Amino acid sequence: MIIAIDGPGASGKSTVARGVARALGFLYVDTGGMYRTLAWHCLQLGVEMGNSKAVAAACRRWKTRLHRLEGDPAEVVLLVEGFYPGDALRTREVAKAASDVAVVASVRLWMKRRQRECAEFGNLVVEGRDIGTNVFPETDWKFWLDADASERNRRRSAQGVEDNLAYRDRQDSQRRATPLMAGLGAVRIDTTAMPAAKVVERIVGSVRVGT
Ligand code: DC
Secondary structure (H helix, E strand, O other), X not given: OEEEEEXXXXXXXXXXXXXXXXXXXXXXXXXXXXXXHHHHHHHHHOOOOOOHHHHHHHHHHOOEEEEEEOOOOOEEEEEEOOEOOHHHHHOHHHHHHHHHHOOOHHHHHHHHHHXXXXXXXXXXXXXXXXXXXXXXXXXXXXXXXXXXXXXXXXXXXXXXXXXXXXXXXXXXXXXXXXOOXXXXXXXXXXXXXXXXXXXXXXXXXXXXXXX
16 A cells, blocks of 8 residues: 655655654655665765766666665665665755756656565555656555745754755756646645644544545
């Protein structure tokens, strides 16, 4: 069973997706984290982000594999040569680079294949930008989270994270390959004034009723 949770940056996806995975005993998959891992690797190699051919080549060649990371909830992540970069993925530089590598069509195809393979690990809560539209369009469980731009910027500042959300929103929504979009039939939840625990309750409730 796959629960897809999509939306822009700081819409509450990570906290909510983790909460839902914990409540249902599912694995958590952060697809943004996977784009961030490739971006981190490209930055290490000194690949120029605007050079889509070089980014595509780095994606073809990197030595990576899926790995189950124990935790509450357990998570499926990408390792780079056996290493998980962890907190190094959360910088402003890596966030911007992740949005840049995510524009490249062959990278998106590669990510879609890896992300679908995650289902071999078990039931999943998958968060991202194109999960309901592109990665798992067949799932019956699609949620779209959003919040006012000012609230999203406030959340990032409160987390002490510098993030150029406006740049990423624009690029993620306007790219040609599988842009940021709500999936057909996705349940839309405005999280501007709703605590994460309530959003989790709502999603878990509707999944339990529907199964
Ligand atoms: O959710 P995040 O901030 O960790 O995502 C980082 C970037 O990765 C985001 O700006 C766009 C890209 N991304 C994507 O294109 N598709 C996804 N399913 C997830 C993330």
